[in-house]
Amino acid sequence: MKVTTLLGIGFAAIAASAVPALVLAQTQPEPARRVSSTDIAGEIVAIDDGDFLLNTTEGQVLVDADDRAVRRANFTVGEQLNVTGRYDDDSFEAYSVTRENGEVVFVWD
Structure with missing residues (x-):
């Protein structure tokens, strides 16, 4: 009877020590891919399909966006x-573009 009790306690201890590791793994998953973003502002000086050249305070930046979204938005030079x-x-990969009037155009390629 003592051997059975000791085996039972031993199995219980092994099982109990395995559960926290599983719970820990489930409650602390790897973070999802983080997408960091930044904003740039300026004036359009050229447009070519899904790309446009933006004149910013730091110089000119080539902005890459989905060509269909850019055509639909009908951006203009100036x-x-x-x-x-x-x-x-x-280049600068665009996620969204905000016009002076506050309209937001989503252009993520």
Whole structure:
């Protein structure tokens, strides 16, 4: 009877020690891919399909956006924009564009 009790206690201890590790793994998952963004503002100086050149206070920035969204938005040269996105190699990948009147155009490619 003592052997059975000790085996029971031993199995219970093993099982109990495994549960917190599983619970810990379930309550602290790896964070999802984080997308950081920044804003740039300026005037459009050129448009080519889904790309446009924005003249900012730091210089000119090539903004990459979905060409269909840019055509639908009908951006014009000289228009002042605030662009939210991230720098990607040699361009700025746009997520959204806010016009001077507050209209937001989502252009994530």
